[in-house]
Amino acid sequence: EVYMLTGDTERVAKAICKEIGIEKYFAEVSPGEKAQRISMLQSEGRVVAFVGDGINDAPALTQADVGIAIGSGTEIAKEAGGIILTRDDLLGVVSSIRLGRKTMNKIRQNMFWALAYNMAGIPIAAGVLYPYLTLRPEIAALAMSMSSVSVVSNSLLLKRYKEEH
Structure with missing residues (x-):
């Protein structure tokens, strides 16, 4: 209202x-x-x-x-x-609300992917699947970096947001 x-x-x-x-x-x-x-x-x-x-x-x-x-x-x-x-311009209020909602959606997406990645990657890195699957430290570090890059890249998609009037 x-x-x-x-x-x-x-x-x-x-x-x-x-x-x-x-x-x-x-x-x-x-x-x-x-x-x-x-x-x-x-x-x-x-x-x-x-x-x-x-x-x-x-x-x-x-x-x-x-x-x-x-x-x-x-x-x-x-x-x-x-x-x-x-x-x-009061239309900026509507635009701010829309951008806020899009931002919250991005946060939820990033949390989901980070959680899924860590739930899969941490047990492997801890050696749960040893001797069937091992993860060398440099590969684990690269994989973690790629996880961070994907979250940041997904967040940067917000820069494409255009005000709708």
């Missing part, structure tokens, strides 16, 4: 929400109330992301599970945010 918390008037908040397709909003909210509303949502078990740009948003950015500061915002907002968007 997407909510808008704003210090703007009811009329302005309603017009903006109608234009961008947000159904739920809270208008004329003070900086402290923003943090309180975020805390309330968190107490209901929700994970909350908050986007802000001003000094008034710093408490809410700090309270949120994920604080996203707009790059042109104040230094205090940038320091309070966990993510800083470099452009003044």
Whole structure:
């Protein structure tokens, strides 16, 4: 669910929400109330992301599970945010979420392959299959290096990520 918390008037908040397709909003909210509303949502078990740009948003950015500061915002907002968007484009929030999900998928892939490799390689290196299969130390070191290279190479595929708008 997407909510808008704003210090703007009811009329302005309603017009903006109608234009961008947000159904739920809270208008004329003070900086402290923003943090309180975020805390309330968190107490209901929700994970909350908050986007802000001003000094008034710093408490809410700090309270949120994920604080996203707009790059042109104040230094205090940038320091309070966990993510800083470099452009003044709210589509960057969507792009950041997508990139975060892709990153987590890569981490899971890397953990799976590293675990599988080590579950197969460590017993062989320890001599469990001796005398049928032996592993010379230099071959074991090369194999371990190749495991690390494969994990890093898989991670570097994230550099191909392109923002989708």
